[in-house]
Amino acid sequence: MFGEFTPETEHQHLQLLGFLKPELLGGEFTHLEFPCRAQPKELGQRMLYRDQNMTAYKKIQLEDLRFPLFCGEGKKARVMATIGVTRGLGDHNLNVCRSTLPIKPFLSCFPEVRVYDLTQYEHCPDDVLVLGTDGLWDVTNDCEVAATVDRVLSAYEPNDPSRFTALAQALVLGPRGTPRDHGWHLPNNKLGSGDDISVFVIPLGGPGSYS
Numbered sequence: 261m262f263g264e265f266t267p268e269t270e271h272q273h274l275q276l277l278g279f280l281k282p283e284l285l286g287g288e289f290t291h292l293e294f295p296c297r298a299q300p301k302e303l304g305q306r307m308l309y310r311d312q313n314m315t316a317y318k319k320i321q322l323e324d325l326r327f328p329l330f331c332g333e334g335k336k337a338r339v340m341a342t343i344g345v346t347r348g349l350g351d352h353n354l355n356v357c358r359s360t361l362p363i364k365p366f367l368s369c370f371p372e373v374r375v376y377d378l379t380q381y382e383h384c385p386d387d388v389l390v391l392g393t394d395g396l397w398d399v400t401n402d403c404e405v406a407a408t409v410d411r412v413l414s415a416y417e418p419n420d421p422s423r424f425t426a427l428a429q430a431l432v433l434g435p436r437g438t439p440r441d442h443g444w445h446l447p448n449n450k451l452g453s454g455d456d457i458s459v460f461v462i463p464l465g466g467p468g469s470y471s
Contacts (some may be wrong), residue, residue: 261277265347265392267330267370270274274339274346274366275312290326290338297331298324329366329371335398339366362379383465385418386410392431395437395457399435399446408434431459 267274271293278284278291285291293310297322306317309324314437330339331345334379338344340356348354355362374409390405412430416423437444437452444452 265345265372266335267332267339267344268334268344270346270368271330272312274329275310277366281365284365285326285329285445286359288326288356288359289329290324292324293328293330294324297328308326339363342420343367344424374425375430378464385463385465387464388413388415388427389460389462389464390431391460391462393456395453395455395460396431396435398455399437399450400431405431408412424463428459428461431461442445 268321275291275293278289282291291311294307294446297407302320303322303325304397307324309316309318327341330337333339334345338363339346342357342363346367347370347445348364349371352364353362354364354367376392386409388409389399390409392405396405406432412427413423416426435446435453435457435462444454446452
């Protein structure tokens with residue numbers, strides 16, 4: 261599973277960019293991170309904050325009342341209250357919700373690329389490459405995906421090409437969960453993925469034999 265580019269994992273990069281180029285914040289956001297959003301009644305009071313370099317205390321000023329550059333935790337974290345990732349290969353005209361302030365400067369346009377040389381390894385019929393969108397990885401880790409691969413492929417003959425379609429379907433339907441009293445839930449009772457889920461299963465070995 262490739263590294264994630266989320267507001268939480270990239271918060272130092274976001275804060276540094278907001279510090280170096282405050283004009284990108286449009287007077288609407290602050291690059292400083294407080295334990296909770298500062299309120300007008302707290303003007304002049306000392307509050308703990310974090311920036312790109314350190315954690316310290318400061319007196320709350322008017323500009324500290326602006327909306328935080330990133331807010332929320334985990335999968336619910338958002339950049340400029342709009343988007344939950346910090347890497348985007350499109351979205352050239354993406355603006356902050358109900359604003360003309362562009363988000364693009366805070367999105368990395370450089371993809372993460374890894375090269376896997378097929379000629380350097382031997383592969384069996386059950387070796388596959390799974391490519392999935394964040395709807396899959398939001399609720400499923402790579403070990404759970406590997407377990408699903410083993411379970412589904414072992415139920416079919418090695419020469420049956422439909423086994424890979426069945427695996428892709430299982431990887432799409434599993435993270436969605438099953439309907440219960442209050443929403444869709446996984447077997448561990450956690451909420452299923454509410455995001456779009458697309459999965460590619462790419463066989464690496466020849467059917468029925470080692471390659």
